[in-house]
Amino acid sequence: MAALSPVVLITGASSGIGAALARRFAAQGHDLVLVALPEPQLAALAEEIAATGRNRPLVVPIDLTGINATGRLAQILAAHGVEPEIIVNSAGFGLFGPAAELDRNEQLAMIDLNVRVLTDLSLRFIDSLARHRGGVLSVASLSSFVPVPSMAVYGATKAYVISLCEALHRELAPKGVRMTALCPGNVQTGFQLRAGIDGGRVRGFAFSSPEEVARQGYDGFMRGKRVVIPGFGNKMIRLAMRVLPRALFLPIIASHLRRVRRLPPVRPAPAPAVAAPAESLP
């Protein structure tokens, strides 16, 4: 039981903020388990981290929205004699466009990943998180704070995430389990490609890099912060969202987003029904 060694479980670790968080946690001396869809970047990241002299992360290529995928993930961890001290919920995606025009099944899959899987993983390992006095770092978004017309489902999933994290922060504090919602604004990653956003046009004054977001997320989490909003510009936006009435703010967001160009969303290659056998699986 107590012989299981603690690891940081990071979902959506193959790119963007997830990969940046993986590098950050590795650099701070944590052992990692990297979870993402079966993509070559995942193994490459594990190699890169191993090359810095750290333990090679365990790699689990899996579609987390698959039937009982989270249960299988738990079995894989146990089979490797590891248990989570920290969960980093970074897997998630958005889609840009009117909800009525976007593919409905893809939007429902977004709920399954951004909401259901995130909740499942946050609750599933609570005993081992408490044993190691670790916690859960969930990637929310600035979109958590206000509705986002033309990203209706995405904005709502992130409103869910921040509400859940804030409540759990309070519920789990007595157990010594940290719970942090990381709320980045504009970050240039694969997110825009997946969402169907012309990324070249979204750089604004509140732009931050994945590395900066990961650094602030890590530090905020370790200090036990409830909500981390990286960057001064984003903090100002958050303030404006609080102060301005919604009836005023919604048209502002809508008109801002009208200027963003839509591209066809780039879907990940269809994942195999079950996790692809990786060299690191039993």
Place this chain on the structure above:
Amino acid sequence: MTGLRPVALITGASSGIGAALARIFAEKGHDPVLVARREAALNAVADEIAASGRSRPLVIPIDLTRIDTPVRIGHELGARGLEPAFVVNNAGYGLLGRATELDRTEQLAMIDLNVRALTDLSLRFIDNLARHRGGILNVASVAGFFPGPGMALYHATKAYVLSFSESLHQELAPLGIRVSALCPGPVPTGFHARAGINDATLPRLLTCSAEAVAREGYEGLMRGKRVVIPGRTNRLMRLMLHAAPRQTLLSVFDAAMKSRRAPQPPWPKRT
């Protein structure tokens, strides 16, 4: 294509706010279609509406936590020559207790119902709704405005409903489709029994009847309001919540929820 008869599709219509909404829609001359799990209770509501001189509503007994249910509802309506002019997403439940102590499967099923089924049904009939210049009434809750330690998932699902509905309100306005989020405070219905909340501990000042909530919801939707908060005290509370520091709010709410546990969880397990 045309020739389909417009109906108001109402989920969770077997009791509480859903049943009250079914009665109002019928009273205002719409044809409600009643969806819920419990067939006997659904039939009772349908009989009651028929007894008031309206045509007897179609009843669809079905479990909305199953992911194929919205498709099946679509087929059921199509087979009868019906199409929704209004969708009322009222089905939903909450659970009181620490998220780590409650049954995980039951909490995830809450997501499937409160979030996934609601989204699916909101988006599935857009063309029909537009044809009749109808609308979507999503039952959220004042719980959507703030996180709820002791009812963490429920509050989060309602935060989703609120955000989603507000965005849809903006997006669908050009199509002539109204979208409202109805945010009641405490309402004495089967909800509290299901959640494991002792009814006697509800703040009386904030409590409204299911009928009053349904009436304000119906009227708000018809007037094209984005958010409807029934009851003046609840509207005032909403303002105070907005201004209050989060840390204070979380502590107060945490303490309030601890005192609200029902003596025993009185609802049968879902099967």
